[in-house]
Structure formats: C-alpha cells, structure tokens
Amino acid sequence: MLKKIGFCMLLVSSTCWAGDKAIIGSSELMSVEQTGLSYEARIDTGAVNTSLHAFDLEIEGGSEKKMKDNVGKTLFFTTENEEGLQKRLKAKIVKTSTVSNSQGRETRYMVDLKVGFQDKERKVRVNLRDRSHMDYKLLIGRNWLKGKYIVDVSEKKVIGPVAPISILESGLTFETRIDTGAVENSLHAVDLKVENGEKDMEKNIGKRLSFTTENEKGESHRVNAMIVETSLIRNAQGSEIRYMVELTVGQPGQEYKVKVNLKDRSKMSYKFLIGRNWLQGHYMVDVSL
Template sequence: MLRILILSALMIAAPTFAGEKAIIGQTAQMSVSEVGLTYEARIDTGAGNTSIHAFDLEVEGGSAKNMKDNVGKTIWFTTENRTGESKRLSATIVKTSTVSNSQGTETRYMVSLKIGKKGDERKVKVNLRDRSHMDYKLLIGRNWLKGKYIVDVADKQLIGPVAPISIVETGLLFNTRIDTGAVENSLHAVDLKVENGVDDMEKNVGKMLFFTTENEQGKQHRVHARIVETSLIRNAQGSEIRYMVELQVGELGKEYKVKVNLRDRSKMTHKLLIGRNWLQGHYMVDVSL
C-alpha cells in the first residue's frame, strides 16, 4: 500500500529523516571499516543482501568442495573501490548466499563487515562478488536498509520493495520488484516478433513489435507495441541489447506512460521489475513495508 509522505526539506546528499527513518538517495559515499576504503555505493532495494567487490578469494587451510562446509573458516580476498584503491584482507565466512538472476543461480560467501557513513558504520552480512564489470563496487541491499532507511530517487510517495503494479496494455497485475539499483523498468517478454524486422536491432526502432508476457500467476497476454529505442544493459555476466516500448505502468487506476525494456524473465521470481525511470519524481522506497 502506498502512503503520501510530505517532506519540508529533502536533502539527498546527507540523509534527512521521515519519522524515525533516515532518507537516503540512490547513491551514497560509504565507508567499510575493516577495509579502510570509501566506496561510491549503489543503493539497491532490489537486492536482498549487501555486496562488495571481491576477487582472488582464498579459503585459509584449503577450500572444501561444498561451499557450505567452509562456513566458519577464514577467507582472504582483495577488494577495490571505484578510484582503484585496493586492499587485501581476511574475514570469517559466516554463511553462503544463493543469488538468482536471469543467467541462473550462483552461491557466494558472506562475511560480516562494518559499513556506513564514515564514523557511523554498523555491522552487516555482505556477500563477496567479482564486480569488476560493474560501475559500483559496493551495492547496499535491503539487509542494511531495513528498519533504518527510506530510499528516495526523487521524492513524493512511499512504496515497499514489492508492490502490485498494473500494465494497462496487458490487462494484468504483476507482483513487482521495486529496484532502485535498476535504471529502467523491465518486463518479462517472450516470442518477440517485429513487423518487417531485420537482424540489426537498431534498424527496427519505430517498427511494431508483438510479444507475449505473463504475470506471477501464469496469466498471459499478447501485446502489440511500437519499439521506441534499444537499451544496452550491463551486468556481471556482460552486456546485451534489449528493445524498449512505452507502456502505461503503475498502481491500478493510476498508471502513467513509461519506457520498459523487454527481457525473458522466466527464471526470475518477479516478472516485472520497476527501476528508477518509473520511480524518479514519484516515489521513495521503504524496504520495511
């Protein structure tokens, strides 16, 4: 459920407060005490856990074949911030975390680190991931935000990390992931057919596109929309180009037109992901809702 939040003076550079919770922007300067480095962090309500760039991982005394059997052992790793400053450090493996994305699943080690504004860090579980292909070497997830912060990519209304969102053109309601880490909205789409299409995706901009989408309840709809542009999406696995269309997206009865990229999300729990291009100027995200 959405609530209206009125703020008299919204400052994104430093957290302000809504009730007992601080408001934080879509990026923030974060310190990691054990590392002694400062990171420009992406604030990502789409991520359950916080993640730090880590490579050259080595389990002290040798690694067991099953990653879970290494819990309790010491792990050495190297981390680096956006400016190229690096440090090698060790920490105790406190658990493993299985992360799902469009490429499948992977298991990562988790350690406890003190993260926050310099001088105000607090301990949280962090997964170790090679983020060398990502712009942000530290990603702040819901486990750091929950109960303490509201994420504001502009201002105005308040929304939780998952919300029922309607797309008028589909006649469907989606159990939607609200993801401040994503620039764009992304909709599950398969069986894409471009009218008079060619292999060069850029040359199909302006043409009509048919695609089939499906919500989390398995209800399907065939959609006909115009390709307005293509979008280059980068993630840890590399990059890909996706078609973008304009659709009416929002709370039921309060939809407004926004660009949406089309992606096969059949392996993902949420078939619609809401990014900053829908949130900007309209919503703040409270992962405790």
Template sequence: MFKSLVGAMLFICMSFSSVAAEKQVLGQTEMMSVSQGGIVFEARMDTGAVNSSLHALNIKVLGGSAKKMKDNVGKTVSFTTENEKGQQQQVSAKIVGTSTVSNSQGTETRYAVKLPITFGDSTRTVKVNLRNRASMDYKLLIGRNWLKGKYVVDVSEQKLIGPTADISIVESGLIFDTRIDTGAVENSLHATNLHIIGEDKSNMENNVGKDVTFTTMNEKGEKAQVTARIHSTSLIRNAQGSEIRYMVTLTLGEPGQEFKVDVNLRDRSKMTYKLLIGRNWLQGHYIVDVDM
C-alpha cells in the first residue's frame, strides 16, 4: 500500500514537471512586438482573457463602414497603435469578427483582427481585439489564444493551475467555478446587498474598519451571506473609467488548501464567473497553464 502511494505521488510530480518542461515559462509581463519589425510593447500576460487585445486609435474601415459593426467583417481596417513609451505604429488588417465584452459598466463591441505577435524568435498569428487602452497600464494584453499549447505563465514558481478552477471560500461555505486571471492584481468576489452599520455613504474611506455584510452567489445559484471587516478600499481602473471597491480579507483556495487573502467586492451579476482570482492569490503559489 505504502509503495503504491509513493509511486502514485512520484508519477504526479513527474507529470507536472513534464508539462512545465515541454512549455516555455513566461513572466507576468514580457517584451513583445506586433507585426514584423513593429514597435515593442511591455505586454501583460492575461490568462483570464480568451483573446489578446491591442491598444488601437483612429480605427477606420477602408472603403467605408457599414452601419452595423458585424457587417464590416471581411473588410480591411487601419488604425494607430501606441506602446507604453508613446511610440506609434500604423497597422492594417482584415476584420475577422466582432466581440461583445460585458463588464460592470455594460457591454462594448470591438473589432477583432488577426495579427502576428512576436516574442523572441517565436511568432504566433492570433485573433486580437482592438480597443482604446489609453487608460490602461499595458497597451498589449496577451490572452489564452496566444499562450495555448506552448507557454505557461509563472507568477509563483510553484504548483500548476489551469485557467479555471474550483475555489472554496470558507466564510461562505460555497465552491466557485473560478476564473484564474493573471491580468488582475486583486481577487474579486460577487457581492450584492452590502450593509454596513453606521455607513458613511458620502465617503467610502470613512467605512474602513467597519464590518460589512453582503450576499454572494456562485455559478450554480447557491447563495450565502458573509460578514467581514473592511480593511481598505481599492481604486480599479478599466476602459470605462475608474471604480472604488471595498477590500476584505477572506479564506479561499482549492478545497482543503485555503489561505487568507485580500478580496475586492463588486456586483459581478453580469459576469460568467462570480469569483476572479488575481495575482495577489497566485503569487508565491501557482503557475498558470491555460491548457489544463
């Protein structure tokens, strides 16, 4: 029995090592270029995104644009992209589709084109969403479609985890089908009906140190009420602007391996995943492999 157990453990360890050995390990950011001989971006690896995304300005559909964006599929689009240093590049590519992205501010439709993205000696041509990323720190975001089959993202140098995982939040008693997102700094949990005793509704900072009670729900519709201490607020920036959220400490992780970590609270009712795991949970613990 003991020999069998040891053998099984060795097999699992060897399998993990084999997966990592077959793929190149990337850090949280890498220097990459778009189109042959193009400007170089400090690109953010984002296992939470299906497709890659590029900062695009002055988007023009050559030959005239149809009223509906989807009717421009197959036409050529020209646009200006710009890296973090302010260097610009003109790019033209055929529109291969549109994508509608949902977030807390609503929905946004973007053009998708196919572009070659180069890292070192390796170039992979993938679908790239075009959007104005002027307010974002990283102008090129690398999604799972570029990483898949060849790379793992290492924010931890530890265990392997896939792009989604079953994550338990001890305080809720629930297990969430969770998106693992190396593009996010913080963890984010679906929270509604927030109630703070003695709440100052005019200034969120004045509620730090108070207890907040909220309702959370997983993807199965199972609900739980949780009470936690607000220890800070967090300013989150995205393409739609900025948003301040409360931060609490919760105990979460793979079932039986939970540990305390900071989580921001937001209404994720429009999002597929009610719990998003960011780098503050991954750091020091996991390597993300989008093929798992």
C-alpha cells in the first residue's frame, strides 16, 4: 500500500513543517532492478543502510586481506528472493560498512544498486550479507527512506467514500457513507424502547435499549444493546441529544467494537454513516475510489 499525502508535522518548537511524502508500510513488495527479481522487503527505520541477501561473494582478481583494501574492485555475488529465484550479479565495491547487532559486529561490502517499487527504482548504497536464515531477503534502511517516505507500521487500509459495512448485532450489511467530517458513527434507528426508561436521557445510561434498524435494501432487524452514553449533535438543523451504544462494526469479516449514535435516518440516502471514531488508526479515506 502506497499513497501520497500532504502533511504537517508539529515539532517541539511548535513550527509547522509541510511536505509531500509517501506513506509506506512495514513490509512492501519491492525490486532490485539489476536482478530482475521481486522481494518481500522489510522496511526498517532502525537500519542506517539498505541490505540485500548475497552469498558466494568473489572479488575479481582476488581479495586483499583487509576488506577495505578491496574498495574499487569488482565483486561477483549471488542473490535469492523469498521464492527461491536466484541471480548472479557483479558490481563495484564502493565502500565497506561495519554493522553492530545482537550477534556482534561485522564488516560488509557496499555496492550501488537500483532499489524500489517496480519501474520506480532508484540508486542507493546497499550492504551485502547472507540473509538465508532471515525471513526477509531485502531490508530497506533509512538511506533509501530519508526525505521521501513516512513509515506507517499500522499499515492502515484505504477505504472509499462509500463502502459495504456490516453490523454483527443486526446481521445486516449497509451501503455506508464514510464521513471524515463526522466525529461519530451514526445508525438509522426507529422505535427506540428503553428498559425502565426515564424522560431524562442521561438517567438511562447503563440501561438496555431495543431499536429497529433497516439497510438500503429494506432489510430490517431488531437490535438490543446497552446505552453507554449520550451525545450532543450539532448540525444545520440545530442540536439534538442521541443515545450511543456499542456495536461490532466493520467491513465483512473485519468488524470491531465501536460507539454508534442512534438517529432516525429514514429520509437520508445512507442508513449508516461512519465517522472518525471508527476510522482513526485503522483507515485512510480515498474519495477517488
């Protein structure tokens, strides 16, 4: 998943830094142009340099005792991706790098290779290491990411302005409006009945509520839930207080608990509206979808 965004980062000095960078996940399908191979690459902000699985290293004309004395020479090596596809390459050694990790310190040869998304690769310094025992044969470090990418380890999904969303408690799927302008989710609900209810809505918090909901296809269901709080909603028509309940909401098979306010939406095109309290931390919205 790769998506361009404009963003504003708040720094300690409270200055606003604006830029245009791409969001990248914690792992991505990437390629090394010279190999013609694709790799499931680990995106690692903890690594200074990008690293490629390499074995059977052979220096043209023979190797010097000290690795740094081989800088400038041509190096032959074999690389292999996660599917077992191999390629023999040659590249000039541009420098050596010493890497410290849990196994200690080791020195690696570095070469220049074109790395990135297919047909969008760009040249970067890559250290060569036998990664046969590792899950990822290509590791993308800060030298490839810097200035161009933001890493989103949550790997948020992208959703369009309208999406099929299910509510497990209702057994129904709704053609739902995704609304980043709304704080809360809102569900069509009529014939609300509070068990031992009182006129003061605040006093009904914690009580059981039953209501009928209906999707765009005219399918309806009676739902029982606990009132968890009330919500004051302001809109063009004025303000109103609504009951809020917790329901299990999401794309089919990916539902999770979230608070939903209840309103008669019979005159509205969409019987269910998703707001920021469901989207936050899980989804980005692309209105062009």
